[in-house]
Amino acid sequence: MVIASKNPIHSVLYLIITFFAIAGHYIMLNAQFLAAVHIIVYAGAIMVLFLFVIMLLNMNEETEPHKSTLLKFAGTIAGGLLLLVLVASFKNINLTSISGNDFARADIGLVKNLGQVLFKQFLLPFEVSSILFLAAIVGVVVLAKKEAQ
């Protein structure tokens, strides 16, 4: 529905519903924190900005650029290849190595445990990703400044 609807606003609204569905899955995997943050960040902030931009541009069916057949063809092939890669990677997963008990523990997704893992076991990746965010923020500021002049 996200990609099928003609109206971009409807697409965004369907995407928000999709995010809610994902948050529901997180809750079923006992990851309440992740679910809440997912709602706040994606549904609450990012999608609002999406909606905001689309409303400002006031796009609708008439203004949608017409795509050539070649482009559609190439898109289909690329999407099919991506699907193939995903299926191939899932095929090799050893399901027996993941025991159901890992997800059944009710406290696995609590903030406390998440923080312990994040700041002890995965401290370096966490810091690296925060530096990445910092770089992105600096980049945005630079771009915005340039436009103002």
Added chain:
Amino acid sequence: MEFSFLLYKIILALVVFGISLFVAMYSTYAERKVAAFLQDRLGPNRAGPFGILQPLADGVKMFMKEEIIPTVSNKFLFILGPSLAMLTACMTGAVIPWGKSLIINGTSYPLQIADVNIGVLYLFGVVSIGVYGIMIGGWASNNKYALLGALRASSQMISYEIAMGMAVIALIMTTGTLSVAEISAQQSTGLWNVCYQPLGFLIFLICAFAETNRTPFDLPECETELVGGYHTEYSSMKLGFYLFAEYINMFISSAIIATMYFGGYNFPGQQALMDAGVGHNAIVLLGVAALFIKIVFFIFFYMWIRWTIPRFRYDQLMNLGWKILIPLSILNIVVTGFVLYLKGVI
């Protein structure tokens, strides 16, 4: 998880729902009375003694009015807008602890619908969804003024949500928990959180004003520029829902401020009362009353501000949000962390 438990929760949810609707209904009356008082008028005094039946009369009027759905608008989204606004307004009441547990015949009945361990995050999640009610409604009206109002509302709410979140982060650092019940239980002894987080409280209060679209931040419904704002095209009870949602938000945010910064259901001298042998349930009920006194004070504070301070200009609003409140809240986090480090907590 048996039937009586479920029944109790359903009853509690209905009671909280009913109380928030009732308080919102009488906020409309109180708002007009406070406005009248501040402007040296009498206010509504025709319906019933002192005009206390005025909200009922307004409600009947809203229901009886002709309902107009613009033909060019998207009908489904047009109806979804006010529904969402109302839904999110009512959802936040679920995690607020209205009091300690009542103990009847040895069973304890907690006066909180859901003690979620990430209650604060739940609040933010619901608040951030609340924007959609206004955005969808404003867009579906297919009206330039409504769209402008919706855009203003959404950008304002996103901007102030950040500062609000940061103010709460500092509070969470001092309390060490994300559960709203835990935060208010911690304040039963010692000072209220507002003494530890005065700056955080101030930022939170200002952001709460902006989030509920109250004056001086009510630019989304700025009549002089936008006809009526995001609800220009709405009529009858759908307009009523939007206005009503605002009052429920006001009530809930007053409850949140009271719970997080002003001790919630705790009141001075409750320990002395407990030592004097006053029953547990009596103290719990007194605590609920204390919470409601705090809430009513904050609702009055909202109205007081509304009839005192004029509306901001839009650039002033954005400057305040991004250039003053957000740096201040970051400073607040840093200072809080430093103090906690000096005290040896972390």
